[in-house]
Amino acid sequence: MKQFTTQYNLKIELEAINCNEEDYETYADMYREAVRDSAGNPQAIDTTPGRKFTSAIGMQIGIELTVDSILHLHILDDSYADLPYPQVPRSLVKLVDFKKGVSP
Numbered sequence: 001m002k003q004f005t006t007q008y009n010l011k012i013e014l015e016a017i018n019c020n021e022e023d024y025e026t027y028a029d030m031y032r033e034a035v036r037d038s039a040g041n042p043q044a045i046d047t048t049p050g051r052k053f054t055s056a057i058g059m060q061i062g063i064e065l066t067v068d069s070i071l072h073l074h075i076l077d078d079s080y081a082d083l084p085y086p087q088v089p090r091s092l093v094k095l096v097d098f099k100k101g102v103s104p
Contacts, residue, residue, distance in 0.1 A: 036065065
């Protein structure tokens, strides 16, 4: 992250959200609060990591609160799915922004 922010001269604040996996409402409320707290700044939600419910809630809140981007990093070959990102060939990943639509 440091290399990315330095290269593009960006100031990015990351915030981890921890909650009980079975308490969807509290998780969604915490997520909404984090997005609202960053209002006025460019906002992107990454639906790639985590559990299915976290991705689904992230997508819902991104649409509901009109964030700038809802991102998902798609690995085109499942044999690379469990490898660390730097070990996946760039030709086998596609960054999708659901706010811009989905293309094949």
